[in-house]
Amino acid sequence: MLSQNLYTYxxxxxxxxxxxxxxxxxxxxxxxxxxxxxAIVEPEISLELIQNNDEQVIKMVLAHDRVLCELYRxxxxxxxxFGTCFTSENTLLNHIDSHAQEYQDKLNSIQGKNEYxxxxxPHKFEEIATPSGKNGRDYFLAKKQHYExxxxxxxxxxxxxxxxxNLITQIYQSSAIVQHHEEEVRLHILVDRHDKALxxxxxxxxxxxxxxxxxxxxxxxxxxxxx
Numbered sequence: 001m002l003s004q005n006l007y008t009y010x011x012x013x014x015x016x017x018x019x020x021x022x023x024x025x026x027x028x029x030x031x032x033x034x035x036x037x038x039a040i041v042e043p044e045i046s047l048e049l050i051q052n053n054d055e056q057v058i059k060m061v062l063a064h065d066r067v068l069c070e071l072y073r074x075x076x077x078x079x080x081x082f083g084t085c086f087t088s089e090n091t092l093l094n095h096i097d098s099h100a101q102e103y104q105d106k107l108n109s110i111q112g113k114n115e116y117x118x119x120x121x122p123h124k125f126e127e128i129a130t131p132s133g134k135n136g137r138d139y140f141l142a143k144k145q146h147y148e149x150x151x152x153x154x155x156x157x158x159x160x161x162x163x164x165x166n167l168i169t170q171i172y173q174s175s176a177i178v179q180h181h182e183e184e185v186r187l188h189i190l191v192d193r194h195d196k197a198l199x200x201x202x203x204x205x206x207x208x209x210x211x212x213x214x215x216x217x218x219x220x221x222x223x224x225x226x227x
Contacts, residue, residue: 005085006032006092007045009067010077011103014038022070025063032089034096037103040071041092047083072222076111078103079222106227113175113190114220116199120164120185121214125153157212161185164210171202177225188225196220 007025014033021029024042032039050056064082071077086092096103127146168187169176175190191199203217 006041008080008084009040010079011037011039012077022067025060034093037096037100068222078106079224110223112193115223116189117218118187119216123212125150160210160212190223190226
């Protein structure tokens with residue numbers, strides 16, 4: 001027999017006002033109230049039914065993120081990882097009770113803040129075709145100049161990346177996470193909701209300082225990477 005779970009999206013301070021709960025993956029959401037910490041859940045979801053169905057898994061992942069974003073526009077929530085479930089309401093409440101201080105501290109640390117992701121994508125060095133008709137000496141001189149230009153380009157690009165990371169980590173200190181990917185650098189930044197305009201100004205300045213990079217600032221999201 002398949003187990004029916006309380007699929008859990010987030011923990012939050014027990015609200016003193018009504019929340020406009022969004023629709024879940026297949027049904028309605030519920031608020032399970034604890035003493036100080038509560039949970040947003042969707043009942044009667046069986047993960048066993050979809051674990052071998054990639055299409056359904058992707059659908060649930062997208063629904064998970066959508067629910068968290070809609071909730072976070074109303075109240076600060078502690079986002080939980082995709083697939084977090086509890087077997088009963090009592091099990092969930094006992095878990096909340098035993099971790100209440102930990103979750104309270106995390107909620108306090110992200111209160112009124114959004115997470116932004118700044119993607120830094122390197123510009124590619126433009127290869128220049130060597131003009132035809134050059135004699136041997138001119139050909140090798142052109143190749144040498146091309147190599148020197150490429151070397152200078154990559155060096156400037158690397159210096160700009162270091163400056164970008166240093167500036168962001170200096171400004172935001174413990175509120176910045178740097179991730180190096182194969183084709184880009186991602187900087188996750190925790191920003192007070194009232195400081196969005198300042199962040200946009202800072203990114204504009206960074207674009208001027210880093211002409212060898214394409215800087216893309218994402219939309220504000222719940223602080224997934226800071227919990």
